[in-house]
Amino acid sequence: MAHPTRQSPRLLTWAAVTLLAVLGTSLAFWLGAPSGRGRTSGPLDLRPVPLQPAAPSPFSLRDMTAESGIDFSYRNGEEAGRRTILESLGGGVAIFDYDGDGRPDLFFPGGGEFRKTASGFEVVGRPDRLYRNLGGWRFRDITAEVGLDQTTGYRHGATVGDYDNDGDPDLLVTGYEGATLYRNEAGRRFVDVTRDAGLVEPGWSTSAAWADVDGDGRLDLYVTRYVDWSPRNHPPCSYRYSEEIDICAPSVFDGLTDLLYRNEGGGRFREVGRSAGIREAGKGLGVVACDIDGDRDIDFYVANDTTPNLLYANRGDGTFEEMGFAAGVAMSAEGISTGSMGVEAGDADGDGDLDLLVSNYEGETNELYRNDGGMSFTPIAMSVGLGAVSRPMVGWGAGLLDLDNDGRLDVFVANGHLMHHLPRNPLAQRQLLFHQGEGGRFVDVGLGSGEYFAGLHPGRGNAAGDLDNDGDLDLVIVHQNQPVVLLRNDSVRARLGLRLRLEGVASNRSAIGAVVTVEAAGRTLTRPMLGGGGYLSQNDSRLVVGLGDGPAAERVVVSWPDGQIDRYDRLDAAYPWLLREGEGAVVDPRAGGR
Amino acid sequence: MAAAVLAMAAGAIGLSWSTPGRLWWADRALGWGRLDEAEAILRPLVVEEDIGAITRLARLRLLRRKPHSVVRLLETRLRSRTEPQWLEILGEADLALGRTHEAWAVYRAFLEHRPDDIPALIRYAELTYRHAGLAQALVPYQHLAELQPGELRWPRSVGQIYMEIDRYELAATAFREALRLNPSDGDVRFALAEAEFLAGRLDDARAHLDAVARERPGDPRIGTALAECLLALGRTDEAVVGLEAILAREPGQARALRLRAEVHLQRRELGRALELLERANASDPQDWRVLYKLAQVYDRLGRHDEARDAEFRMREFQHEASDRF
Numbered sequence: 068m069a070h071p072t073r074q075s076p077r078l079l080t081w082a083a084v085t086l087l088a089v090l091g092t093s094l095a096f097w098l099g100a101p102s103g104r105g106r107t108s109g110p111l112d113l114r115p116v117p118l119q120p121a122a123p124s125p126f127s128l129r130d131m132t133a134e135s136g137i138d139f140s141y142r143n144g145e146e147a148g149r150r151t152i153l154e155s156l157g158g159g160v161a162i163f164d165y166d167g168d169g170r171p172d173l174f175f176p177g178g179g180e181f182r183k184t185a186s187g188f189e190v191v192g193r194p195d196r197l198y199r200n201l202g203g204w205r206f207r208d209i210t211a212e213v214g215l216d217q218t219t220g221y222r223h224g225a226t227v228g229d230y231d232n233d234g235d236p237d238l239l240v241t242g243y244e245g246a247t248l249y250r251n252e253a254g255r256r257f258v259d260v261t262r263d264a265g266l267v268e269p270g271w272s273t274s275a276a277w278a279d280v281d282g283d284g285r286l287d288l289y290v291t292r293y294v295d296w297s298p299r300n301h302p303p304c305s306y307r308y309s310e311e312i313d314i315c316a317p318s319v320f321d322g323l324t325d326l327l328y329r330n331e332g333g334g335r336f337r338e339v340g341r342s343a344g345i346r347e348a349g350k351g352l353g354v355v356a357c358d359i360d361g362d363r364d365i366d367f368y369v370a371n372d373t374t375p376n377l378l379y380a381n382r383g384d385g386t387f388e389e390m391g392f393a394a395g396v397a398m399s400a401e402g403i404s405t406g407s408m409g410v411e412a413g414d415a416d417g418d419g420d421l422d423l424l425v426s427n428y429e430g431e432t433n434e435l436y437r438n439d440g441g442m443s444f445t446p447i448a449m450s451v452g453l454g455a456v457s458r459p460m461v462g463w464g465a466g467l468l469d470l471d472n473d474g475r476l477d478v479f480v481a482n483g484h485l486m487h488h489l490p491r492n493p494l495a496q497r498q499l500l501f502h503q504g505e506g507g508r509f510v511d512v513g514l515g516s517g518e519y520f521a522g523l524h525p526g527r528g529n530a531a532g533d534l535d536n537d538g539d540l541d542l543v544i545v546h547q548n549q550p551v552v553l554l555r556n557d558s559v560r561a562r563l564g565l566r567l568r569l570e571g572v573a574s575n576r577s578a579i580g581a582v583v584t585v586e587a588a589g590r591t592l593t594r595p596m597l598g599g600g601g602y603l604s605q606n607d608s609r610l611v612v613g614l615g616d617g618p619a620a621e622r623v624v625v626s627w628p629d630g631q632i633d634r635y636d637r638l639d640a641a642y643p644w645l646l647r648e649g650e651g652a653v654v655d656p657r658a659g660g661r
Numbered sequence: 662m663a664a665a666v667l668a669m670a671a672g673a674i675g676l677s678w679s680t681p682g683r684l685w686w687a688d689r690a691l692g693w694g695r696l697d698e699a700e701a702i703l704r705p706l707v708v709e710e711d712i713g714a715i716t717r718l719a720r721l722r723l724l725r726r727k728p729h730s731v732v733r734l735l736e737t738r739l740r741s742r743t744e745p746q747w748l749e750i751l752g753e754a755d756l757a758l759g760r761t762h763e764a765w766a767v768y769r770a771f772l773e774h775r776p777d778d779i780p781a782l783i784r785y786a787e788l789t790y791r792h793a794g795l796a797q798a799l800v801p802y803q804h805l806a807e808l809q810p811g812e813l814r815w816p817r818s819v820g821q822i823y824m825e826i827d828r829y830e831l832a833a834t835a836f837r838e839a840l841r842l843n844p845s846d847g848d849v850r851f852a853l854a855e856a857e858f859l860a861g862r863l864d865d866a867r868a869h870l871d872a873v874a875r876e877r878p879g880d881p882r883i884g885t886a887l888a889e890c891l892l893a894l895g896r897t898d899e900a901v902v903g904l905e906a907i908l909a910r911e912p913g914q915a916r917a918l919r920l921r922a923e924v925h926l927q928r929r930e931l932g933r934a935l936e937l938l939e940r941a942n943a944s945d946p947q948d949w950r951v952l953y954k955l956a957q958v959y960d961r962l963g964r965h966d967e968a969r970d971a972e973f974r975m976r977e978f979q980h981e982a983s984d985r986f
Contacts, residue, residue: 308826309794392972393960400923402953402975430827443961445926449893456861459829490796490823491831508895 124515125471125502128542128554131204137173139196140550141527144180144221149188150304151181152296152315153221153243155485156273156352157463159528159603160543160551161225163236165213166254169657170200171532171607173543175551176240179221181298188298190243192220197257204535204555214256220244224528224603228277228286229576230330236577239288241272241603246290250334265336270323271296276599278356278365279575279628280343281385285330286575289367289599291351294320309488317372317406322348325369329385344387349374353410353465356598357421358582360442363630365580365598368396370407370425380442396423396436400446405431406461409602413467413476414593416507419584421595426462426480426602433457433465433480452509453478453501460496461485464529464602468540472562472613474592475503481526481544481602494547495523519554532607536658538563538640540611545604564611565620566643568655569596573629574648580628583610588617614640623652680706684713696721707734712744719750728757745774749781756784765792772801777808786818795822806838813842817849820856829860847873851883858886863894881907885916897924913944919951926958934958942971949979 141158144151161174177193197215198206210216222242230237235251248264249257261267271293277286294317304315327345328336340346353370360366364381371377375397379387391397399405406428415422420438427433432454436444448454457480464481471477482496498520500513513520525547534541535555539562542554565585569578581596594610614620623635627648635652638644645655677686683702690699700721706714715734722730731754735747748771755764765788771781786801799822806815820835836853840846854869870887877883884907891900901924907917918941925934935958941951952975959968 305794307795309796311794392956393965393968395957395960398953401950402979439929439961441961445929447927450895450897450927452893452895455858455863455893458859458861459827488796489826489828490799491828 122502122510122512122515124500124512125473125558126477126500126512126516127557128470128500128517128519129557130517130519131553131555132550135204135553136206136208137198137551137553139175139198140548141175141545142178142180142193143547144178145548147181147188149181149301150312150314150487151301152294152317152320153179153190153271155314156223156293157483157525157527157547157603158222158545159224159274159464159601159605160530160545161227161238161605162530162532162534162543162607163227163238163605164200164607164657165197165236165238165251165257166199167235167657168254169655170202170536171534171609172200173198173206174215174225174238175545176222176225176242176603177218178223179243190221190298192218192222192242194218195222195240200534202535204553214258215249217259219247219259222247223272224274225605226275226277226599227577227605227608228288228579228598230277230286230288231334232285232571232576234576236608239275239277241275241290243271245269246272246275260334264334265338266328268326268338270326272326273351274353274599274601274603276354276356276367276597277575277577278367278579278598279330280327280365280381281329282364282629283330284571284573284575284629285332286577286579286598287330287385288326288328288336289345289354289356290326290328291349291354291369292323292325293317293352293372294322294350296320306488308490311488313486313488317350320350322350322371322374324348325351325354343385344389345379347377347389349377352408353425353599353602355410355412355423355600356579357412357595358580359412359421359423359438361420361440363626363628365628368410368412368423370410371404372406372408372428373404375404376407376410376425378442390442394442395444395446399427399431399434400449403431405434408461408463409465409480411465411467411600412595412597414595415467415476415503417475417590417592419591419593421593422467424465424467424478426465427457429459429461429484431458433462435478451507452511456511457482457499460499462499463527464544464604466529466531466542466601466606468531469564469611469613470500470540470556471502471558472539472564472611472615473559474587474590474613474615475505477501477503478509479529479531479542481524481529483525483527483547493523494525496526497523498526498544517554519552524552525549528601528603530601530604530606533564533566533609533611534607536566536643538566538611540564540607562613562616563618563640564613565623565638565640566655566658567610567612567623567638568608568643568645568657569610569625570645570647571627571629572648572650573631574627577608578627578648582626583612584624584626585612585614585620586622586624587614587620590615609643680709680711680713684711684717687714687717691717691721696725716744716746716750719747719754723750723753723757726757728754732758743770743774745771748774749778752781752784761788762792764788776804779805779808782808790822795826798822811842813839813846813849816842817852820852824852824856824859827859829856832856833860833862833865847876851886854886854890858890858893863890866890867894879910881911881914881917885914885920888917888920892920892924900924913940915941915945915948915951918944919948919954922954926954931958931961935962946974947978949975952978 143154327340349371367379369377378391409426423436460482478501501509643655643658687702752767768785790798816839823832833856858866888900922937956971
C-alpha cells in the first residue's frame with residue numbers, strides 16, 4: 068500500500084508543474100512572440116543619399132550679396148500661419164537701368180502680410196525696393212528718393228518697358244490687388260500713373276509682358292492673372308499626406324482671364340482682351356512675348372498653373388487665335404495640364420527659331436518645346452537632359468541664357484517648395500543649372516558651379532543681366548523670406564560676349580520684338596528682344612551674345628518690329644554697342660563703368 | 662488518509678466551481694471544440710463582470726462570426742474601463758463589420774498600451790493609410806520596420822507611400838533597404854528603379870532595370886521602362902533596339918509603340934510616328950497618352966478633324982491631373 072505522505076507531494080508537484088506549464092504557454096500566447104528573425108540591422112534609415120556632382124562645370128558663379136549692400140528679403144506673410152495660396156507665389160526682380168548711367172539697377176517687389184481684422188484678416192503690402200548700381204558690385208537703396216516707397220499692395224512681379232517712348236524705361240509692378248504703372252521721369256522719380264493710364268481692372272496679377280501687338284510703335288501690355296482667392300474665399304485645405312491645413316491647390320479656385328491693354332498714346336491704355344481673343348480663364352503665372360512663328364508680329368505664350376498653357380498667335384492685326392493644344396505646347400509631353408510657373412523663349416537648338424522653356428511643379432518635368440516651324444512644337448526636355456532631374460523639384464524662374472559665352476544657350480531654373488506639411492519636405496530645394504554642350508544635350512552642372520548651388524534655397528523669381536559690364540551675364544535670384552542673392556559670373560574671363568543695346572525709332576523705343584541675328588565663327592545665333600519672360604521678373608534688356616572663341620561678330624542683323632532691317636559688319640566684342648533703328652552702330656555712350 | 666482525500670476532493674470541487682476553475686473548464690471546452698459548452702460556462706461569469714470571462718466570450722463570439730455580439734459585449738464596457746485585450750478583439754470585430762474607421766480608433770487606443778504589438782500595428786498601419794494622412798501611415802510602418810528589421814514588407818510599404826506623395830528620394834531609400842533584405846526580389850528592384858528614375862538618378866535606374874531585365878527577359882513592362890530610361894539618358898539608338906525587340910515579340914505593345922513613335926517625332930518623321938501611334942491606339946483605345954500624341958500628329962499633318970476627335974477621346978479617358986495634391 069502506498070504511503071499517502073509520499074504520493075501527495077508527487078501529485079502536488081505534478082499539478083504545480085502542469086499548472087506552470089499551462090500558465091507559461093498562455094502567457095506566451097497572449098503576449099505574442101515577436102518574429103523569429105533576429106535583429107540583423109538598425110531601424111529604417113531614411114536619410115537621402117548625398118548628391119554627387121553630375122559633371123565638371125564650366126561655370127563659376129560667386130555670391131556677391133554680402134558686399135553689394137543689398138539686404139532685401141521678399142516677405143510673403145507666412146508667419147501669420149494662414150496658409151494662403153497668395154503666400155506661395157513669391158516675388159521677382161527687374162534688372163533695368165532706370166537712370167541711363169549705363170549700370171543696370173535692381174527693383175524688388177516687396178510682397179506683403181496678413182493682418183487680423185474684426186471679421187477675419189486682410190491683405191497688406193510691404194515696401195518695394197529700388198537699388199541703384201554704383202559700380203564695383205555696390206548698390207544703394209534709393210527707393211524713397213525716387214518715390215517708390217508708397218506701398219500700394221501685396222506685390223509679386225515687375226516688368227519694364229518704355230511705354231511712352233521718351234527714352235526712360237517705365238516700370239509695371241504686379242500684385243494681388245492688380246497692376247501698378249510707374250512712369251519714369253527722366254531717371255529722377257517714378258510717378259504712379261495707374262489710374263490716369265486706365266489700368267484699372269482689379270484682380271490678382273502675376274507676370275506681365277510689354278510688346279507692340281498692333282505695330283503702331285507703342286508698347287501694349289499683357290498681364291497674366293491667377294485665381295479668385297480672397298480672405299473671404301479661403302477654405303481650409305488638407306491632403307492625404309497629412310491632416311494639417313496646408314496651402315490650397317489652384318484647382319480649388321476659379322481662374323481669372325488675362326488682360327491685354329492696347330496703348331492708345333498720350334499715356335492711356337484700353338483693355339481689349341476679349342475683343343482681341345484673349346478669352347481663356349487660365350491660372351496665369353508667366354508670359355513671354357515674341358515672334359514665335361516668324362511672321363514678324365508678336366505672339367504670346369502663357370504658363371498656366373494646372374490648366375493648359377496658352378499660345379496666342381497674332382493674326383497680324385493685334386487680334387489673337389489661341390492654338391496651344393494644336394501647337395503641342397498646352398500640355399506636358401504626356402498630355403497632362405501641368406503646374407506651369409515660369410516661361411522663357413530662345414533659340415535653344417540654334418536653328419533660328421524660338422523654342423519655349425517652361426518650369427513645372429514637382430512630379431512633372433520642366434519642358435523644352437522645340438520649335439519645328441509652322442506653329443508646331445515637340446517636347447524634348449527628357450531626351451536632352453533637362454527633364455529627369457527636375458521632376459522632384461517645384462520650378463519657378465526659368466532662364467535660357469548663355470552663361471559661358473560659347474554661343475549655346477544654357478538653362479537656369481529656380482526651385483523651391485510651397486507645401487508645409489509634406490513629410491520630410493523642406494521648402495528649400497536645389498537650384499538647377501545646366502550647360503548645353505555640343506550636340507544639344509544639357510548637363511546638370513549646378514553642384515560644381517559655386518557655393519550657392521551646393522546649398523538648398525526657397526527659390527522663386529530670377530533675372531539675368533550684365534551687372535558689372537564685363538561682357539557676361541550675372542544672376543539675381545529672389546527667395547521666399549530669405550535674402551536675395553546676387554551671383555557674379557566668373558565663368559570664362561577670356562571670352563567676352565558681344566554687348567548690344569537696341570533702341571527703336573519708328574519701332575517702340577525699348578525695341579521689344581526686335582530679333583538680332585549674329586554671325587560669328589561660322590555660326591548664326593538668333594537672339595530676340597523679349598517682352599516678359601521668366602517668372603515675375605525682367606531680364607536686363609541689353610543683349611550679351613556669346614561668340615565662342617571669336618573676338619567679333621562678322622555680321623549682325625537686326626529685324627525691327629516695324630519691318631526695318633539693319634545690318635552691321637564686324638562688331639568687336641571689346642566694345643558695347645548701341646544699335647539705333649535705321650542708324651549705324653556706335654559704341655554705346657552709356658557704357659557705364661564696372 | 663480518507664479525510665485528506667475528502668479534503669482534496671472538496672478542494673477540487675470547490676476549485677472547479679471557483680471562477681478560475683470555471684475559466685479553466687471553459688478553456689478546455691474551447692480546446693475540445695465544444696463551443697456551446699464553453700459559452701454556457703462563460704455567460705454567468707460575464708454577468709459577474711469577470712474580465713477573463715468577458716475576454717474569452719468575446720473571442721468565442723468572434724470565432725463564431727458574431728461580430729455584432731462582440732461589439733455589444735465590449736463597446737459599452739470599454740467606456741468605463743480600458744482592457745487592452747478587449748480593444749484588440751473589438752478592433753477585429755469592427756473590421757469584420759466593415760467599420761474600418763471605428764477599428765482604426767480602437768487599434769490606436771490598443772497600441773497606446775501595447776505599442777509593439779505587431780499584428781495590431783499591421784492593422785493600424787493599413788487603416789491609417791486608408792483613413793488618415795499618408796504621413797501618419799508612415800509612422801506605424803516605420804515602427805514595424807524597427808521591430809522587424811528583417812521583414813522587407815515594411816520598407817516596401819514605406820517606399821510605396823513615399824511614391825504616392827512624390828517623395829522619390831525617400832521612396833528610393835526605403836526600396837534600397839527592402840532590396841538589401843532580399844536582393845533577389847525583382848518586384849522590389851523594379852520599384853526601386855522607378856523611384857530612382859523619378860528622382861532623376863537615371864544611371865542608377867538603368868542599372869536596376871538591367872538587372873531585372875536579365876532575370877525576366879522579354880518582359881515588356883521592364884523592357885519599355887528600360888527604353889524610357891535610355892531615352893532620357895540620350896542613348897536613343899540603344900532604346901530603339903530595345904523597343905524594336907519588344908515590338909518584334911508583341912507588335913501591339915502600346916507603350917512600346919508610343920515610345921518608338923516619340924523617337925520618330927523627335928526626328929521629325931511624322932509618317933512613321935503616325936503609323937505606330939495608330940497601331941498603339943488600335944491595341945489600346947483608352948490609352949490617353951497615345952491619343953494625345955495622335956492628336957498632335959494629326960494637327961501637324963493638317964488632319965484637323967481627326968485631331969479633334971482624338972483630343973475629345975483623350976479628354977474622355979484622361980484622369981485630369983488638375984489637382985496636383
